[in-house]
Amino acid sequence: MKDASFAEFLLIRIDRSADQPMNRQIYLIIRDAILARLLPVGFRMPSTRELAKGLGMSRNTVTYGYDQLMAEGYLESRTGAGTYVADTVPDQFSQRQFPKAAAPDGPELSARGAKLIAQAGASDLQWGAFMPGVPDVTQFPHRVWSRLQNKHWRRSRAELLTYGGAGGHAPLREAIAEHLRIARSVNCRAEQVIITTGTHQSLDVVVKLLGEVGDSAWIEDPCYWGTRSVLESTSIKPVAIPVDDEGLAxxxxxxxxxxxFICVTPSHQYPLGMVMSLSRRRLLLEYAATQKAWIIEDDYDSEFRYGSRPLASLQGMDRHDRVLYMGTFSKTLFPGLRVGFIVVPESLAAAVSTAVSELYRGSQGFLQAVLADFMNEGHFASHVRRMSILYAERLQALRSAIEGHFGDSMAAIGDEAGLHLVLRLPPGSNDVAISRAARAAGIIARPLSGYYAGPDTARSGLLLGYACVPVEQIRSAFDTLAAIIREHCGMPFIGSCSIPVPPAYGTLPLRSASPRSRAPS
Structure with a gap:
């Protein structure tokens, strides 16, 4: 702490209207700061002359406080070196002045906050075998991105470095709208594209803007944990609806x-990977229009497909303006970019733009400008094509590793698109225990059961991401995981299993038509 800073430290604590003399106040403030360890042992005090100047007081006023503190053993003078906080504090004051407060039982969270923390799904590890939903950031075209960044730094504009305008950087909105019209059959203009920091923020802003406390939202069961967390944090009640091989059932x-609200991932259901059928899409759109419900379409990692042709987006089929379409660049480029978007009906564009500005303040204008150039110059499309080929190779390597260890005794599903597959485990398997054991061995294998609304509907499996694992590492990593699976599932020999084989997801029976109760997630 410099002399000027120490003077400010005292000034904000001195009460000039108090009856207590200034010299006494200076003494007490410094003494209490030493006892509270705000001034550590060995701290060099400013000279009385400099401190008096900074406080705008006479030197005698400051000298009185220093003399009293030295007399009581709080300060010590070192010849030719100055005045310092003493190594020892008088015993009669150190404990009496600042008794320790009783330790609280825990943080004083609201019921909503406690539930959010208890159900947290984010992992402290975000890279390595077999982390799902993470692209290979080492393959990102850094030189191209750096060139575009440098161009904008050389021509830096104030509007890119301050708070962004409502809706986001206009050229980026134009580029996204054009990409979506071509690649995903999304029917939109640039004004309908609102830039956010990702799907969490996109979902948060629309449910706050369009929902009331206590409203309900249908969510897929299983579903992405972040959807449930955002809804509950905004006091919207999630209602879990199971999925079958055609999507929301x-x-x-x-x-x-x-x-x-109706929250769905129709193009590539997360985490199971099926595509919502055309008949289900039509039914959902008609129902939403009739009931004035909002469909929130998360087009999760739909850019990466391996041999299958995607259906058009739900938004592109909508004729009643009831679909809100969310997307992100976290899977196609890199998660740390924190740029996403939401496409809204024209009637909502101004309101959603204003809400984003009011709640979160527009930002990242510089990055948005770089990303706009990256898309407009064709680098985005080129990168997605190149990564699709790379991820297809890694997917095949993982498929081969699974087949080599387990043959047809375990089904791998959801592998026609995206960045992960789901390995179905034998009935009765504890996927949470397997995940923990894998983590201890340096392998990330997220348990499928954790994505379900509750234990009554949960099924056992492992989410295995392959995008960020080089081909040459996939086999050895899966060897380790396979040994753990065999140990926990009672499989003594590689490739053999006495436990009944679980069916592929597409062959699962549809739900019974009789209604049954569901616990809210």
Whole structure:
């Protein structure tokens, strides 16, 4: 702490209107700061002359405080070196002045906050075998990105370095709109594209803007943990609807209780990977239009497909303006970019733009400008094509490793698109225990059961991401994981298993037509 800073430290604590003399106040403030360890042992005090100057007081006033502190053993004078906080504090004051407060039982969180923390799904590890949902950031074209960044630094504009305008950087909105029209059949203009920091923020802003406390939202079961967390943090009640091989599997009982929001991943269901059928899409769109519900379409990692042709986006089929379309660059480029977007009906564009500015303040204008150039110059499309080929190779390597260890005794599903597959485990397997054991061995294998609303509907499996694992490392990493799986599932020999084989997801029976109760997630 410099002399000027120490003077400010005292000035904000001195009460000039108090009856207590200034010299006494200076003494007490410094003494209490030493006892509270705000001034550590060995701290060099400013000279009385400099401190008096900084405080705008006479030197005698400051000298009195120093003399009293030295007399009581709080300060010590070193000849030719100055005045310092003493190594020892008088015993009669050190404990009496600042008794330790009783340790609280825990943080004083609200019920909503406690639930959010208890159900947290984010991992402290975000890289390595087999982390799902993470691209290979080492393959990102850094030189191209650096060149574009340098161009904008050389021509730096104030509007890119301050708070961004409503909706985001206009050229980026134009580039995203054009990309979506071509690649995903999204029907939109640039004004309907609102830039956010990702799907969490996109979901957060629309449910706050369009929902009331206590409204309900249908979510897929299983689903991305972040969807449930955002909804509950905004006091929207998630209602879990199971999925089958055609997507969201609604029953008559569900239809009699219309929600405010319907959250779906129709192009590549997360985490199971199926595509919502055309008939289900039409049914959902008509139902939302009739009930005035909002469909929130998360087009999760739809850019990466391996041999299958995607259906058009749900938004592109919408004729009643009931679909809000979310996307992100976290999977195609790199998660640390923190740039996403939401496409809204024209009637909502101004309101959502204003809400984003009011709640989060527009930002990252510089990065948005770089990303706009990256897309407009063709680098984005080129990168996605190149990574699709690379990820397809890694997917095949993982498929081969699974088949080599387990043959057809375990089904790998959801591998036609995206950045991960799901390895179905034998019935009764504890995927949480397997995940923990894998983590101890340096392998990330997230348990499928954790994505379900509750234990009654949960199924056992492992999410295995392959995008950020080089081909030459996939076999050895899966060897380690396979040994753990065999140990926990009672499989003594590689490739053999006495436990009944679980069916592929596409062959699972559809839900019974009779309604059943579901615990809220």
């Amino acid at each position: 609604l029953q008559r009982a569900d239809l009699r209780r219309p929600p405010r």
